[in-house]
Amino acid sequence: MNLKQRYFVACLVVIWFGTIWGCLVPCLFAQNSEEEKPAVISEAAPNPDLTIDELQRAEALKHIPELIVFLALTLTLAFFLRSKACDFEKLREERFFQGETPNGGKS
Amino acid sequence: MTGSNVLQKLYQWCEERIKWQGLLEFMKNKKVPVHNHSVWYYGGNILITFFLIQVVTGIALLFYYQPTPETAYESVRAIILETRFGWLIRSLHSWSASLMVATAFVHLFSTFFLKAYRNPRELTWMSGMLMFFAILGFGFSGYLLPWNELSYFATKVGTGIAGQTPFVGTYLKFFLRGGEEVGAATLSRFFAFHVCVLPMGLAALLAIHLILIQVHGLSVPVSLEEKKDKLKSVAFFPDFVLRECAVSCLMIAVVVSLSVLFPWELGKKADPFLATPSGIQPEWYFLFMFQALQMIPAKLGFLEGEKVGILFFILGFAFMLFVPAIDRQAEKGKKSPLFTWLGVLIGMFVVGMTLMSMIANR
Numbered sequence: 001m002n003l004k005q006r007y008f009v010a011c012l013v014v015i016w017f018g019t020i021w022g023c024l025v026p027c028l029f030a031q032n033s034e035e036e037k038p039a040v041i042s043e044a045a046p047n048p049d050l051t052i053d054e055l056q057r058a059e060a061l062k063h064i065p066e067l068i069v070f071l072a073l074t075l076t077l078a079f080f081l082r083s084k085a086c087d088f089e090k091l092r093e094e095r096f097f098q099g100e101t102p103n104g105g106k107s
Numbered sequence: 108m109t110g111s112n113v114l115q116k117l118y119q120w121c122e123e124r125i126k127w128q129g130l131l132e133f134m135k136n137k138k139v140p141v142h143n144h145s146v147w148y149y150g151g152n153i154l155i156t157f158f159l160i161q162v163v164t165g166i167a168l169l170f171y172y173q174p175t176p177e178t179a180y181e182s183v184r185a186i187i188l189e190t191r192f193g194w195l196i197r198s199l200h201s202w203s204a205s206l207m208v209a210t211a212f213v214h215l216f217s218t219f220f221l222k223a224y225r226n227p228r229e230l231t232w233m234s235g236m237l238m239f240f241a242i243l244g245f246g247f248s249g250y251l252l253p254w255n256e257l258s259y260f261a262t263k264v265g266t267g268i269a270g271q272t273p274f275v276g277t278y279l280k281f282f283l284r285g286g287e288e289v290g291a292a293t294l295s296r297f298f299a300f301h302v303c304v305l306p307m308g309l310a311a312l313l314a315i316h317l318i319l320i321q322v323h324g325l326s327v328p329v330s331l332e333e334k335k336d337k338l339k340s341v342a343f344f345p346d347f348v349l350r351e352c353a354v355s356c357l358m359i360a361v362v363v364s365l366s367v368l369f370p371w372e373l374g375k376k377a378d379p380f381l382a383t384p385s386g387i388q389p390e391w392y393f394l395f396m397f398q399a400l401q402m403i404p405a406k407l408g409f410l411e412g413e414k415v416g417i418l419f420f421i422l423g424f425a426f427m428l429f430v431p432a433i434d435r436q437a438e439k440g441k442k443s444p445l446f447t448w449l450g451v452l453i454g455m456f457v458v459g460m461t462l463m464s465m466i467a468n469r
Contacts, residue, residue, distance in 0.1 A: 053372040056187050056194045060370045063195075067367045071360050078356035081349050 009080045016073050134344035140327050141339040144221060148325055150214035152351040156358045157207035158309070161245075164200040165302070172252070174298035176291050179254035180376040187373060198366035204246060206362060208392045211242050212457070219430070219450045222437040223326035229431035231319040234312050236428045241309045246390055248301040251294060259377030260387040262297075263289045268400060271413045272421070290379065329442050386468055395457045396420055398464035423453070 050058070122128055139148065171190060173182040186193035215235070218224065224232035251262040266289065270280030285292025327335050341347055389397050399420075403412040426433065436443035 052184055052187060053370075053374070056370045056373070059194060060198075060367050063367055067364060070363060074356050074360040074363075078353040078360070081356065082353040084345065084349055 009077070012073060012077050012080065016077055019070060019073065131344065134348070135342055137321070137324065137343035138340035139325055139343050139347045140331075140335065141341060142327065142331055144328055147214075147217040147221065148347075149351065149354050150210060150217055151320075152354060153210045153358055154207060154214060155313075156355040157203045157210060157362070158313075160199060160203040160359070160362060161207065162306070164196045164203070167196045168200060169302065174252065174294050176254060176294055176377075176379075179252060179294060180373075183253045183373060194370055195366055198371040199362060201371035202365045202369075203362050204249060205391070206358075206365075208242055208246055208390075211239050212392070215239055215427075216450065216454055218326075219427075220447060221326065221328050222434070222443065222446070224431040225326075225329070225434070225437040225440065226431075228319070228323050228326055231316060231323065232431050233428060234316040234319065238309060238312045238316060240424070241305055241312065243392065244305050245301065245309070246392060248297040248305065250390055251289075251297045252301065253373055254294065254377050255374040256377050256381075256384065257374050257387065259289065259379065260383045261389045262293065263383065264387060264397075265389055265393070266293070268397075268413070268417070271411070272417050273414050276414075276417075288379075329437065329440060332440050388464065388468055391461060391465070394464040395460035398460040398467070399456075401464075427453075 139145075168186065171182055171186050171193070173179060183197070186197055188194075190196075218232065218235065247262075247265065250258045252258070266280055266283045269283055270276045272279055281287070283293070283296065284290075285296050327338065331338060388394060400413055400416045403416045405412050407415050430446070431438065434443050434446045437446065
């Protein structure tokens with residue numbers, strides 16, 4: 001595993017947690033202001049005949065593209081973790097944390 | 108100062124205060140045996156993954172949920188319809204709860220069949236069984252919280268069944284409901300159990316369970332006990348931990364996919380003045396008990412059938428809890444086919460009754 005791949009894994013981890021954070025923060029804080037209260041589904045599907053479960057399903061299906069991106073990120077992260085890309089002990093043995101690249105700066 | 112120097116300094120600062128190098132050394136020297144049944148070692152990690160999802164999404168839901176009969180359903184409705192990604196957080200919570208119970212069943216039976224409860228891991232098994240009961244408690248208490256039709260009447264039936272427990276039934280029903288009927292007091296109690304009592308209990312049991320696993324290491328099947336030292340093994344850290352992280356990622360992918368493709372339904376608001384609708388059932392993981400109690404005749408000789416059924420389940424759970432003391436062969440490190448067959452029978456009973464109940468309700 002070379003240095004570029006390790007940086008790639010680090011980026012994946014950051015993006016992955018960023019996605020989670022991006023989902024959680026609006027959920028936790030968006031409704032604090034009455035003026036900015038998001039009406040997520042009711043605006044998107046104003047049909048009053050639909051039940052809450054039908055509205056929910058319609059909203060969820062709109063997010064399938066995001067789901068595909070999330071799955072790609074998560075499964076890639078799983079693959080790299082499985083292949084020991086984040087073995088910090090090895091990085092330390094290679095003096096990665098002391099400003100030295102594992103292979104002497106060669107790619 | 109370069110970035111790596113900052114990292115190095117940060118690492119040293121933490122090391123001086125936390126002394127994590129000792130813990131890392133311990134984990135690196137710890138070995139995880141590799142054999143044909145190693146796949147079952149991941150069950151515990153999967154459970155922890157689902158538990159953490161429960162904690163994170165549960166805290167998020169707590170910001171909006173209001174535990175009164177007048178506002179509970181409306182607050183859940185607002186979470187789904189008005190809060191950005193609220194539907195996803197709620198679905199993640201419900202799906203991970205369901206998958207957590209399913210994994211708990213698989214982990215319990217895999218550990219049972221591998222006889223991992225044998226000496227010296229009796230307390231590990233018992234703490235695990237108590238956690239299993241706590242997980243079922245989470246399911247039972249959480250089911251009522253949305254205050255929808257299905258959950259209201261299922262809780263009414265469920266607490267009614269608890270009321271048939273020999274000797275303590277009347278008190279137990281009153282304690283669970285906070286009165287004679289399922290109402291505001293029941294919702295408050297179930298909420299308190301769900302967000303306070305059970306999480307604290309489960310966290311304490313989990314800590315004990317994990318410490319005991321670290322102390323005794325992972326068990327190997329009885330047939331491999333003699334050649335345990337010759338088995339292939341991997342370091343607990345980082346090899347096994349990284350593999351567990353990869354499995355956790357897969358589980359997160361599964362639970363997110365289920366939540367988006369099949370969002371957890373809410374149904375209609377509960378109306379306590381209605382008669383119990385037909386086809387009311389508890390969550391799938393209680394169906395085996397529900398179905399068995401329905402099949403028992405009202406009278407068994409001079410005894411009430413339902414009471415006998417409940418006594419049977421209490422004895423069954425007690426058997427599972429104390430099996431390390433009952434299975435003397437396994438304690439001596441010998442094979443115990445009788446207990447293996449008992450486990451098969453229990454598994455067949457649980458699966459059979461659950462399927463029967465599902466088919467009967469169609």
